[in-house]
Amino acid sequence: MARRLAIIGGDAAGMSAASTARRRDPDLEVVAFERGPYSSYSACGIPYYVGALFDDPDRLISRSPDEHRANGLTLFMRTEVTAIDLDARRLTVVDRQSGDERSEPFDELVYATGAEAVAPPIPGAEATEPVRTVDAAERFRAALERGGDHQHVVVIGGGYIGLEMAEALVQRNIATTLIEAAPQVMGTLDADMAAHVQDAAEGLGIRVLVGTAVEEILLDPLGAPRAVRAGGETIDADHVVMATGVKPAVALAEDAGIELGPSGAVRVDDHQRCPGHDGVYAAGDCAESWHRILEQPVNIQLGTHANKQGRIAGANLTGGDLAFPGVIGTAVSRLCRYEVARTGISEREAGQADIAVVAAEVKDKTRAGYFPGAGPIWVKLVCEPGTGRLLGGQIVGVEGAAKRIDVLATCVWAGMTVDEIELLDLGYAPPYSGVYDPVLVAARAAAKRIS
Numbered sequence: 001m002a003r004r005l006a007i008i009g010g011d012a013a014g015m016s017a018a019s020t021a022r023r024r025d026p027d028l029e030v031v032a033f034e035r036g037p038y039s040s041y042s043a044c045g046i047p048y049y050v051g052a053l054f055d056d057p058d059r060l061i062s063r064s065p066d067e068h069r070a071n072g073l074t075l076f077m078r079t080e081v082t083a084i085d086l087d088a089r090r091l092t093v094v095d096r097q098s099g100d101e102r103s104e105p106f107d108e109l110v111y112a113t114g115a116e117a118v119a120p121p122i123p124g125a126e127a128t129e130p131v132r133t134v135d136a137a138e139r140f141r142a143a144l145e146r147g148g149d150h151q152h153v154v155v156i157g158g159g160y161i162g163l164e165m166a167e168a169l170v171q172r173n174i175a176t177t178l179i180e181a182a183p184q185v186m187g188t189l190d191a192d193m194a195a196h197v198q199d200a201a202e203g204l205g206i207r208v209l210v211g212t213a214v215e216e217i218l219l220d221p222l223g224a225p226r227a228v229r230a231g232g233e234t235i236d237a238d239h240v241v242m243a244t245g246v247k248p249a250v251a252l253a254e255d256a257g258i259e260l261g262p263s264g265a266v267r268v269d270d271h272q273r274c275p276g277h278d279g280v281y282a283a284g285d286c287a288e289s290w291h292r293i294l295e296q297p298v299n300i301q302l303g304t305h306a307n308k309q310g311r312i313a314g315a316n317l318t319g320g321d322l323a324f325p326g327v328i329g330t331a332v333s334r335l336c337r338y339e340v341a342r343t344g345i346s347e348r349e350a351g352q353a354d355i356a357v358v359a360a361e362v363k364d365k366t367r368a369g370y371f372p373g374a375g376p377i378w379v380k381l382v383c384e385p386g387t388g389r390l391l392g393g394q395i396v397g398v399e400g401a402a403k404r405i406d407v408l409a410t411c412v413w414a415g416m417t418v419d420e421i422e423l424l425d426l427g428y429a430p431p432y433s434g435v436y437d438p439v440l441v442a443a444r445a446a447a448k449r450i451s
């Protein structure tokens with residue numbers, strides 16, 4: 001009898017594990033269960049679909065169920081796993097269309113259920129739908145297109161997803177208010193860098209309210225949002241986008257006795273194995289990752305980690321020996337012309353973790369000052385006092401600003417000091433930077449501060 005691998009969750013982590021395992025062991029039977037209608041979709045592309053950068057939602061699907069099936073995988077779509085029995089090696093699954101329940105056996109298991117939105121405890125929040133899946137994005141875009149001119153949308157939550165959705169809306173000439181309870185947008189940046197993002201958002205015409213808690217979402221007689229009460233005012237809203245954060249989807253694992261770690265996500269070792277449960281793996285947004293700078297497990301929900309962790313789980317359960325090396329919190333995002341990026345730890349995170357740091361911020365230009373189109377770029381570096389080892393970086397700026405974070409991420413990963421970074425051999429030509437790239441200028445500023 002062929003061994004049977006069951007995958008719970010048919011997106012980035014789950015299907016990377018499925019494809020890798022199947023490729024490495026063609027005799028393995030691989031069965032994936034996905035409660036939604038789409039497999040291997042790019043949630044990352046949803047804001048750009050909502051913003052009408054392209055019209056066909058199928059372009060968000062990197063591999064359809066039929067394409068997976070053609071590669072020898074079995075996929076049960078619209079099928080939810082409702083219980084895991086680790087001793088009996090069986091899953092309880094429910095066909096969401098027929099309501100039929102059945103039991104499915106497995107030898108190995110990959111738990112890849114992702115993350116789920118956390119709606120704040122606000123009256124009316126239950127009437128909103130998080131735009132996290134392709135079908136939800138299709139419904140939201142159709143509603144925008146039915147709404148005609150002069151719509152107003154309130155986005156609740158000023159993290160990168162809230163900002164990307166706000167960007168999508170203003171690009172469609174839809175009046176947009178973004179409300180954030182914290183004193184700044186982009187909580188993953190320090191306040192000084194987040195202020196540049198807020199300026200950029202306001203420059204695009206997004207009304208940004210920070211330090212403002214939403215008190216209530218007012219509903220019309222049919223139960224649809226019609227206004228938001230926040231900060232003492234009532235803001236009319238044809239639609240409300242909830243982007244207030246997510247938590248790892250761990251209930252099913254917890255019920256089965258799979259251990260959670262301190263971050264609240266599924267505990268895994270560096271091979272994506274769930275400790276104490278042979279043949280059980282977890283990957284992606286539902287699982288912990290080791291943070292190489294903070295030296296503790298964290299739960300950072302990004303597609304870039306989900307794909308790699310899924311691949312590693314798929315390799316290891318078919319006899320491989322791959323370790324996931326951990327994360328350093330690298331992320332990029334865009335707000336129309338402005339780009340936002342971060343890696344390592346911020347000054348605030350350092351303070352929270354009792355790590356002493358020295359920080360330096362510079363403002364520079366993205367091209368040689370005389371070159372047409374040069375725009376602003378701010379680079380902030382956080383480094384270890386004494387040694388000058390780079391612990392983190394943040395970048396906000398126009399054209400090409402964000403991907404400079406990859407240089408900083410590589411330096412953080414490699415443990416380089418700002419002295420070493422200051423003289424790195426980076427490319428230069430006037431259309432791309434000044435003779436000293438802003439990254440080098442920031443490194444020099446940081447080196448001066450520690451000397």
Ligand SMILES: Cc1cc2nc3c(=O)[nH]c(=O)nc-3n(C[C@H](O)[C@H](O)[C@H](O)COP(=O)(O)OP(=O)(O)OC[C@H]3O[C@@H](n4cnc5c(N)ncnc54)[C@H](O)[C@@H]3O)c2cc1C
Nearest residue numbers: 009011012013035043044081113114284285302303304306
């Ligand atoms: C709007 C948006 C923009 C984003 N932009 C970026 C970006 O620019 N860069 C980046 O790196 N990341 C981005 N992300 C995050 C990225 O999409 C996720 O990190 C990635 O999808 C995680 O993959 P995953 O497989 O772990 O989880 P998911 O993609 O959440 O997949 C989990 C799947 O499991 C299914 N499932 C859950 N429970 C069950 C069950 N009991 N039975 C059956 N099926 C189940 C779910 O339906 C889901 O399809 C973005 C996310 C969103 C929502």
